[in-house]
Amino acid sequence: MLGRVNHIAIAVPDLAQATATYRDVLGARVSQPQALAAHGVTVVFVELxxxxxxxxxxxxADSPITAFLEKSPSGGMHHICYEVDDILAARDQLKASGLRVLGDGNPKIGAHGKPVLFLHPKDLNGTLVELEEV
Amino acid sequence: MLGRVNHIAIAVPDLAQATATYRDVLGARVSQPQALAAHGVTVVFVELxxxxxxxxxxxxADSPITAFLEKSPSGGMHHICYEVDDILAARDQLKASGLRVLGDGNPKIGAHGKPVLFLHPKDLNGTLVELEEV
Incomplete structure (x- = not known):
């Protein structure tokens, strides 16, 4: 079911500073910042x-990563996003195996304009998993 | 400097159970377990x-992930490993930029038989970063 790792997400308290570190210190290519109001985050992609x-x-005010940064003020690894071919089929199969889908269970449109879902971290060894249909 | 993402590491309290979840529920290919006594861990690779x-x-008794699992008993994302061409050159360049290398600063041999180093998570937004020379 799992395809490629689309991205690994890291929550940061200061996006400009983190972007500069990845670009200038680690020598990676970085995107422009992209504000995703529906998801409560501004994102920069580090292209590897x-x-x-x-x-x-x-x-x-209602960002889903505010609480994460209150617990880990300097930031930290937040989730892994895997690509799937058919997000509704994947959701139904995982729910049948007992995994919980966050929210109302319906896909939202993610940072790449594609449908995404999140799985409960308690069901996957403390790891928040995003599925993205590609 | 950063090449491919070699792997994303997830600490788990029960490797057999976690392996079964990735294989049987998420439908991924998994390796045999590999005991790495020098690193204090047993690892399974999920091949994406x-x-x-x-x-x-x-x-x-002295596993470096025991303390992590005491704080997060169900497990969690532990580190990201990036490939580099020349680990000593990367180390020296990062140290010159003010990043701290863990341990004595000399590479150890990692799970793939290649030299690895870890960078201090406080210098990289709470993310533990492993560099592996390939």
Whole structure:
């Protein structure tokens, strides 16, 4: 079911500073920041040879990463996003195996304009997993 | 400097159970477990199309992930490993930029028989970064 790792997301308190570190110190190619109001985050993608790192900064009062940064003020690894061919088929199969889907269970449109879902980290060894249909 | 993402590591309290979840529920290909006494972990690699997830279970009394699992008993994302061409050149360049290398600063031999180093998570937005020379 799992395809490519689309990205690994890292929550950061200061997106400009984190972007500069990846670009100037680690020598990676970085995207322009992209504000995703519906997801409550501003994102920058660090483009690596085989996948991407997504740097996430809170956007707005109800950002889903605010609580994460309160617990880990300097930031940290937030989730892994895997590509799937058919997100509804994947969702139904995982739910039948007992995994919980976050929110109302319906895909939202993610940073790449594609449908995404999140799986409960308690069902996957403390790891928040995003599925993206590609 | 950063090349491919070699793997994303996830610490787990029960390697057999986590391996079964990735294989049977998420439908991924998984390796045999590999005990790495020098690193204090037993690892299983989840083989994805473009990179790997490394499942880590503590091995021995002085495992470096025991403290991590005490804080996060169900497990969690532990580190990201990036490939570099020349680990000593990368180390010296990063140290000159103010990043701290863990341990005595000399590479050890990692899970793939290649030299590895870890960078201090406080210098990289709370993310533990491994560099592996390939």
């Amino acid at each position: 040879e085989n996948t991407k790192v997504e740097l996430l900064e809170p956007l707005g | 199309e473009n990179t790997k997830v490394e499942l880590l279970e503590p091995l021995g």
